[in-house]
Amino acid sequence: MAVTMNDVARVAGVSLKTVSNVINNYEFIRPATKQRVLDAIDELGYEANLTARSLRSGKTSMIGLVLADLSIPYYAELASDIMKAAWARGYRVLVEQSGNEPEHEKAALQGQFRTLTDGLLFIPLALDAEQIIHAAGKKPLVLLGEYVQDPRLDMVLIQNHQAAAAVTAHLLAGGRRRIAVIGAHDGDTTGSNGLRLEGYKAALADAGVTYDPALVIDCDWRRDGGAEATARLLDSGVDFDAVFGLNDALALGALHELLVRGRKVPEEIAVAGFDDIDEAKFASPSLTTVAPGRTEIAERAVELLINRIENKDAALDVQQPEAAFELRIRQSAP
Amino acid sequence: MAVTMNDVARVAGVSLKTVSNVINNYEFIRPATKQRVLDAIDELGYEANLTARSLRSGKTSMIGLVLADLSIPYYAELASDIMKAAWARGYRVLVEQSGNEPEHEKAALQGQFRTLTDGLLFIPLALDAEQIIHAAGKKPLVLLGEYVQDPRLDMVLIQNHQAAAAVTAHLLAGGRRRIAVIGAHDGDTTGSNGLRLEGYKAALADAGVTYDPALVIDCDWRRDGGAEATARLLDSGVDFDAVFGLNDALALGALHELLVRGRKVPEEIAVAGFDDIDEAKFASPSLTTVAPGRTEIAERAVELLINRIENKDAALDVQQPEAAFELRIRQSAP
DNA sequence: CTGTTGGCTTACATCGTTGCAGACCAGGGC
DNA sequence: GCCCTGGTCTGCAACGATGTAAGCCAACAG
Incomplete structure (x- = not known):
């Protein structure tokens, strides 16, 4: 069906192996032979x-x-950056959607x-470190941005705590005192939601503002989740001046x-987010939001993973760099 | 390194081929043997x-x-749908970003x-039918949504012309007469931009409104392109009551x-789009926008491609189904 | 008792490529 | 003239799986 090296060899009148040598830029080939091939x-x-x-x-x-x-x-923007970084280093990316379900995540880690692939980049959402280590095979693995501290795993981190604190501090500096938090619940301390919530609390404490659990509302991390949570908040009658x-x-x-609902933003209520997706601008x-260093994360994760793949022997220490973040102050919370 | 069938065979005390047979659910294997394997x-x-x-x-x-x-x-939303549809049929998706550059597109079509892959889904942007046919190999190929008419290529189409006409008609029905178009220029007749522009013109003609090329502005199909084009339009002093x-x-x-710029939407100027991305809502x-049937497109394209892959013999006629579209009327142009 | 059938298992070749070892040849040093 | 060197090319095996064909054994018919 398809053309193989054998066919090329026959046409060029050389051995199959010579064709292979030409393709792999083997040094000692007469120019004439090379040209024929x-x-x-x-x-x-x-x-x-x-x-083959x-x-x-x-190696794949x-x-x-x-x-x-x-x-x-x-995730789409991050994936785009990752694909570009990988491509530049001669790798392709095979994307697997977990749908944020533990079963799918586990399946993706172990799956056939x-x-x-030669290695895996993983944005864990539902699994914890123990489960990840157990489910993952022996191939190189780098975790991305979001999650759990574990000294055994390579990961490239978002400064969830510090960045969330910075956003909160900015809202406080703007005179807001009743800052609602959407996307976590009071007990969270791990995961992006937990770490960001902790950052929020730390900033409040720094400013001497009392933490009020009634201002913390949990929901799906999506637009409609945010809308619905805000509706709940408004309906509950809790007083707040920022989200x-x-x-x-x-x-x-x-x-x-x-x-x-006719509320004025930012006059009545300020709004701030986290991620700086293209749409925010x-x-x-x-x-107003915080840019977590998405491109840097993509670059460093790809680089780290490829280093692991290509120097399996050189057992570098576990790496856990943190990407620099940057506050992006815009109209919703000036 | 990795465990192979051979290792399994040795441990189970059977031949390599028996292991293969077990894995492939070959019928005649003694239960005891199967269990041991x-x-x-x-x-x-x-x-x-x-x-291997x-x-x-x-087959890959x-x-x-x-x-x-x-x-x-x-594209991200479409890719997500495509991956789900493919996954459900036992296929994985390898994404390649062309960056909308002809060279990259060509490279992706021909590339190693x-x-x-067993086949290719392709959203052409820069290449025309002739180039696609020339660049593509012999493997199955299905074009997605956007583009060129050619009787030799399988494709799943967006009803660009009709949907654009429907949007325009809706704006006209709202009393708008000076509707600016962003993302095309006067000469375009092919490609999504051309076809949508043609739909716009057709709706104008139907309503007896004169077409004014001064209202058509070209730019990159991105948020900042749209912002910048609108700025140009406003600065030019051309009068318009819808975009x-x-x-x-x-x-x-x-x-x-x-x-x-302080313009009131929709009171002063109505705005409508095309695609119904999640963000629009x-x-x-x-x-206000038009939903081009994204999920349907993904489903049908994947199905068509996989049919081509799996029944190479059954030379079905070229297929070019069109997905149903739906107008989504919202606040920006009620 | 022999031949046949059918369930169960195996050996071997094969997919298209690359690593390894060696063949071959011309030129140079002895 | 012979050996050695190094440039150039080739053959064979191997990566890990599957298809083909055949082997083996028990059971059953003649």
């Missing part, structure tokens, strides 16, 4: 079969990326498709609901 | 090497997806990575710019 490749439109090459070499040059769902803007959405989707949902009013 | 698999944690399987079977169970960039919400963004990102960019004001 290249002509034959051209003539037949030969293309190397990557499957992978089998022989034991693909990395897996497990995330909740590409329809969530932050791992045999198609901190633990990600931008939540904040944008909240913003939408507030405007629908173009919302009306534009959304 | 399964136990060995469990004990060793064996997992089939998909690379692919080489032997000539992966399909390629070429699109501009995942950071564009419409095609040998890793039709040829996709939602453009419309949202326009909406943002209009609000920044949560904009303020929420965005």
Whole structure:
């Protein structure tokens, strides 16, 4: 069916192995021979079969990326950055959507498709460190941004705590004292939601403002979750003068609901988010948020993973760099 | 390194082929033998090497997806749907970003990575039919949604013309007469931009409204393109009472710019888009747009492609179904 | 008792590529 | 003239799985 090295060899009048040598830029080939082979490749439109090459070499040059769902803007933007970073280093990315369900996450970590990849980038949402270590095989694994502290796992971290504290401090500096938090509940201390909530609490404490659990509302981390949570908050009659959405989707949902209900943003109620997705800049009013260093995270995670893949022997220490974050002050909370 | 069938065979005390037979559910295996093999698999944690399987079977169970960039919400949402549809049929998706550049598109069509896929879904942006046919190999190919008419290519189409006409008609019905179009220029007749522009013109003609090329502004199909084009329009002093963004990102960019400049939407200027991305519903004001049947497109495209892959013999006629669209009337153009 | 059938298992070749070892040849040093 | 060196090319085995064909054994018919 497809053209193979054998066909090329026959046409060029050389051995199969010489064709292989030409393709792999083996040094000692007479220019004339090389040219004949290249002509034959051209003539037949030969293309190397990557499957066979992978089998022989034991490398697929693909990395897996497990995330909740590409329809969530932050993940889509992160995936785009990761694919570019990987591509630049000669790797392709195979995306797997976990749908944020523990079963799917586990399946993605163990699944057969791992045999198609040289390593895995994983944005854990439902599994904890123990489960991850247990489920993951022996191939290199780097966790991304969101989650759990464990000294055995490589990961590239978002400064969840500090960045959330910075956002909260900014709201406090603007004179807000009753800051609602959307996307967590009082007990959380781990995970992005927990860490961000802790940052919020720390900033309150720093400013001498009392923490009120009634201002913390949990919901799905999506636009409609944020809208619905805000509706609940408004209906409950709790007094508040700012909303901190633990990600931008939540904040944008909240913003939408507030405007629908006729509340003035930021005059009456300030809104801030977390992630700085592209959309934040173009919302009306534009959304104050924190950029967690998405591109840097993508770059460093890909680089770290590929280093692991290519130097398996050099057992570097576990790496857990943190990306720099940056507050983006816009109209919704000036 | 990794556990192979051979290891399993040794542990179970059977031949390699028997292990293969167990894995492939071959009918005639004594239950006791089967159990011994399964136990060995469990004990060793064996997992089939998909690379080897692919080489032997000539099937990779992966399909390629070429699109501009995942950071564009419409593509991200479409990709998510496609991955789910493919997954449900036992296929994985390998995404390739073309960045909307002809060179990258061509490379993606021809590239070596095609040998890793059984077929390709392609959202063409820069290439025309002739180039696509020339660049594409012999593997199944289905075009998605956006583009060129050609009787030789399978594709699942958006009703660009009709849907754009419907949006325009809706704006006209609301009393608007000077409807600016963002994302095309006067000469376009092919491609999504051209077809949507044609739909716009047709609706104008139906309503007896004169077409004015001064109202058509070209720019990048992104939020900032839409904002910048709107700024140009406002600065030019041309009179208009509505903006039709040829996709939602453009419309949202326009909406943002209009609000920044203090124009009232929809009182002064109505805004409508195209795509119904998730964000449209949560904009303020929420965005009137047209849903092009994204999920249906994903489903049908995947199904068609997989049919092609699995029945190569049954040379079905070329298929070019059109997805149903639906107008979503919201606040920005009630 | 022999031949046949059918359940169960195995050996071998094969997919397309690359690593390894060696063949072959020309030129240079002895 | 012979050996050695190094440039150039080739053959064979191997990566890990599956298809094909055949082998083996028990049971059953003749």
